Amino acid sequence: MCGRTSCHLPRDVLTRACAYQDRQGRRRLPQWRDPDKYCPSYNKSPQSSSPVLLSRLHFEKDADSSDRIIIPMRWGLVPSWFKESDPSKLQFNTTNCRSDTIMEKQSFKVPLGKGRRCVVLADGFYEWQRCQGTNQRQPYFIYFPQVKTEQSGGNNASDSPDNKEKILDNWRLLTMAGIFDCWEPPGGERLYSYSIITVDSCRGLSDIHNRMPAILDGEDAVSRWLDFGEVATQEALKLIHPIDNITFHPVSQVVNNSRNNTPECLAPADLLVKKEPKASGSSQRMMQWLATKSPKKEVPDSPKKEVPDSPQKDASGLPQWSSQFLQKSPLPTKRGATSSFLDRWLKQEKEDEPVAKRPNS
Numbered sequence: 001m002c003g004r005t006s007c008h009l010p011r012d013v014l015t016r017a018c019a020y021q022d023r024q025g026r027r028r029l030p031q032w033r034d035p036d037k038y039c040p041s042y043n044k045s046p047q048s049s050s051p052v053l054l055s056r057l058h059f060e061k062d063a064d065s066s067d068r069i070i071i072p073m074r075w076g077l078v079p080s081w082f083k084e085s086d087p088s089k090l091q092f093n094t095t096n097c098r099s100d101t102i103m104e105k106q107s108f109k110v111p112l113g114k115g116r117r118c119v120v121l122a123d124g125f126y127e128w129q130r131c132q133g134t135n136q137r138q139p140y141f142i143y144f145p146q147v148k149t150e151q152s153g154g155n156n157a158s159d160s161p162d163n164k165e166k167i168l169d170n171w172r173l174l175t176m177a178g179i180f181d182c183w184e185p186p187g188g189e190r191l192y193s194y195s196i197i198t199v200d201s202c203r204g205l206s207d208i209h210n211r212m213p214a215i216l217d218g219e220d221a222v223s224r225w226l227d228f229g230e231v232a233t234q235e236a237l238k239l240i241h242p243i244d245n246i247t248f249h250p251v252s253q254v255v256n257n258s259r260n261n262t263p264e265c266l267a268p269a270d271l272l273v274k275k276e277p278k279a280s281g282s283s284q285r286m287m288q289w290l291a292t293k294s295p296k297k298e299v300p301d302s303p304k305k306e307v308p309d310s311p312q313k314d315a316s317g318l319p320q321w322s323s324q325f326l327q328k329s330p331l332p333t334k335r336g337a338t339s340s341f342l343d344r345w346l347k348q349e350k351e352d353e354p355v356a357k358r359p360n361s
Contacts, residue, residue: 002096002176002196002213004126004258006141006266007050008040009171014121015070017173018053020219023066030068033059037072042265044122045258046076046095047088052178052194053119055226065229070121074193078183079107085185087193097179097195099214099240108195111181115228117236119216120176120196123266124248126255129208139255140208141266142248144172144217175222177214177240202242214240 009017015029022028030053032038037049044050049072056067077094078087097108124143131138147170180194197214205212216222221239224231249268254260 002125002127002198002211003046004255005044005050005120005122006042006124006126007044007122008042009123009173010040011035011038014038014051014173017171018068018070018121020068020223023064028067030070031056033069033071035072039072041261042263043255043258043261044075048075049073050075050194051121052180053121053175053222053226054117054180055115055228057229058116065227066223068226071192073118073180074191075196076193077107077111077179077181077195078191078193079110080181080183081106081110082183085188087183087185087191094193094195096198096211096213099197099199099237102179102197102237107181108179111179112233115233116180117225117228118178118180118194119222119226120178120194120213122174122176123171124174125176125213126251126265127205127209127212139251139253140248141251141255142205142208142212142246143174145245145247146170146172174213175216177216177225197240199240199242202244202246204244204246205248208248212242212246215243215246217243217245 007014011032015032018030020028020030038051039049041048051070052073053068053070055065056063056069057065059069074087075095076087076090077097078090079094082090084090092107094107097105102108102112124141126139126141128137128139130136177197178194179197180192183191183193185191198211199214201208201210201212216225216239225236225239228236251266252264252269254262255265
């Protein structure tokens, strides 16, 4: 499932991150509809508004179906046939749509048959793993591996406005497959809303949750999903399956409250394992990215404490960048420890660390 996302980029940066090539091979930027309704947030929950990509042909009859627009939509699909005047009175949950039943439920089958396919944009999404033997759940932030941004000009290069712009412009958005619908209440304003399609989790995420969003990995997949004028429904549904090109890290319990909207929601958390985990390339770039959004604070190093041995690594074959963060037993976190941990963590960066490859666009 997917019940919480982050999409905090400024509108102009988000637009550039959605650049694409049209049928003639020209680089294009999608145009916005209702841009003032876009509200950046580190912690988006159902019934909030999120930006989605869709074909311009949904709004302009003579448009090329490969042309794209961005429009903020309500998360939680409201079917076009809904008769009540208040969408909150909908009696069933449409936040997510299971891929295995999408052709069985009228709420999803009808808009899908009309070609109402969209791509939900996010920095990433959150998921909660149950801690063994307790009622506690550990949140994780899940996103695409990121390409390293080169710095120049010394240790403080990341503080320069040019470098901050470069970091943001090189961040790869998570592109999730969705369907949308248009509902017109009696005498009210037309409402566009969407549902995120979900699939069985890939191997790397199965220890956290058994479901994940249907992620479209690469420009070709995004284009084919959106282009309902050229790609038939049954052909498009072949794009809906689990993918392994994903990374994640644990985050603070602060994200549990959807009213909390700060960079701390995304920051890697200390799970107090025996050895401080080596930051993956993507997690280090996550911290570099967050540094562009918040002023740096000087935090003194806290003394190291001895902790019990951590459980041995699961023999599941998970990639090191994933399994090193998975919590296999209840490990309490301490509030306020995140900043000092991150300072120590980031100082340990090594020049020879392998860099995650960005899929070809």
